[in-house]
Amino acid sequence: MSLKLQMNIDGIMLLEQPFARVPCENYRKVFRTSQKYVEKELGGINTTCNDASTKSLSPEESLKAIDSMLSRAENLKRKLNELNGTAGQAAQDTLRARYGHLAAAESFAQSESGQTQFSQWADTRSDRWLVDWMLRAGRETSAKAIASQKGIQKLVDLELFADIRRIEDALRGNSCMEALAWCNENKTQLRKMKSTLEFDLRLQEYVELARARKTHEAMAYSKKYLASWHDTHPQQIKQASALLAFPPTTACGPYKRLYDPGKRVALIESFRVTAYTLHCIPTEPLLHLALYSGLASLKLPACKEHSTKNVDCPVCDTSGGLGALADEVPFSHHVNSTIVCKISGKIMNEDNAPMAFPNGYVYSRLALEDMAMKNNGLVTCPRTKTTCEFKELRKLYIS
Template sequence: MSTGKLNTEGIMLFEQPFARVPYENYRKVFRTSQKSIEKELGSVQTAANDIAKRTKSADSDPEDAVKAVEGMITRVENLKRKLADLQSSAGTPTIDVMRERFKHLKNVEDMQTPNDPEFTRWADTRLDRWLVDWSLRNGKEKTAKMIADDRGVERLVDIDLFSDIRRIEDALKQRSCTEALAWCSENKSALRKAKNTLEFDLRLQEYIELARAGKNLEAIAYSKKHLLPWQETHLPQIRQAAALLCYPPTTTCTPYKRLYDTSRWDALIQSFRLAIYNLSTLPSEPLLHLAMYAGLASLKLPACYDQQTKNVDCPVCDPSLGKLAEEVPFSHHVNSTIVCRITGRIMDEDNMPMAFPTNGQVYSREALEDMAARNNGAVNDPQTGETCEFSALRRLFIS
């Protein structure tokens, strides 16, 4: 392990979503509280103005004024109760999560080197978090909860967020847009700021389902209410949707056959997931994959994909990790590094590469010496079967 200074900045590159998710949750609580306050206090202000006007009138009834004041008091008490429930159920727990996560990140600043035992423990916790993240993204919620509970990282992972994602995706799989549209309503301003069109896509799909069911009048009414407000940015799609009513679900006309295609539901699920990831600043790939990409990119060589030159100790040569490594570029090595195909060890001045005299196959001196000791001085090429005396091998020099 390196004994240099700990690269704190590099570590923090992975941690933005870690701190951002609870922050966004608390912003949602704040926006909900703000809307409730504006709605209820607006009504109280209106009622207060009415009372003020009535008291100036000669025929005003004191009992009506008292009833109005009591109504105002009831509204304020209901608002107070609603805000208290919201704060206790979501606000305070979210603040506690934020505090725990920032404390976890601050601990890294006090560590000097990767050899610090405290950093090893911190890195183990980070790996636990990444394993939970991977499990949640792959639908293994029970596994994620077991890991989080066993390792004590419940406040450092986003199980609730992914539970909501799964709930909404399950509804989309059942061909219902209700849950996803409710989520869009809660996050309307953020989606608008990001210029995300998920809500329109969901509305269009609901319109298509009405057309599929032959409910043309309902589809026209739905279009006027939910699609026409998007005409400034989606007029071509709205026009095509209007023409859809002239075509049955069995049509072979390509543009309308594509609209009726049920694979659009899968596209909606993917669009929703990307939208919620974007709003939560979560990467589309699991954090575990991103970390592994960094390591695989430093090891990946063309030889890793050659069946004749695979190294048993190379992660990229492993079938499963090699598949993941396909996403990253080949590593750039200024100096040559040659690895023995028998032992998996690097060949250098202390373990010279040796070549067979006829076919030129190269292996490490250590591997061939061990082979010669077991075969009375003879060595055998595991690739071609060529046999010769150890003394006949040619020594090579690395440049």
């Protein structure tokens, strides 16, 4: 008898939303860049064309205008070809690989013998989550080695995390230029998110000028970059203006906090959260989320009692491993264990009582009744292939 694999596809796909959305965001960025090129170059061509049609130009001037339009059109074509041939093609390849990976899980659920294939798919998913955790922890060399060895480069965000790490390193080195360039590239999305990251970066650069006692440069910087934020951040700009009157060694609370070196750490964290949000990436590693889900289903009040600890239970572990993570999750909503039928995948309870074969294997009554109806009252144990009559089964009572 072949058993159809029972899988909760909706539950599996719940953690896969960032996996599918990141390449979509990258492809959308390629499209926006292409759109800007088209608007800029076509606008210039239209302007030249209108000027040529409304003005009385000599033959030489007309030829020059036509050459200018052709040059801009060729330049536009070259830029679009380069963009679609590099970033665009890479984004398309990543999209195909990732959606193909997700479609495979659904095909296994509809297959009569999908257990082996799904196990392999789940192993690949574990590798992806491990690489994701390593990238977040700054272990890029190990992450790249695993991705290369497993052949999952298109299933992980190596370039994205490398870019985020590059900007974070620049911020640690007291340089906001890379982060400001990133803000400029994504200013439309940041505006929709109502993010204040760009203002925070500008304010930090101003503070660094004040710390170096470059008063004139700081005033010019404030006029050029901070004044435009006056409608949304008036109080902070006023405080920043008064900062020039206080040295970095000041004991005055508000201005001492502006000079605090710890603000740069908070700025790095703010950038990281903004970048994750922009690319639809959860701030917590997917590996942690999966572990939290599993530990929460196992955690019971008995795990905290020394007399009932189980050496095989990860929640009862006191060596600082999974037991430490389990401290952060709530107790399971199920006080008692749930018994699931191997045949149907349905829960066995008072309405679907467990029935035992003479050899001791247990399955649900509804599944065995359905089997008996199709086989003239005979039922077969899927594990041992033992066959007997339905009336020989024993009903069990859960206590």
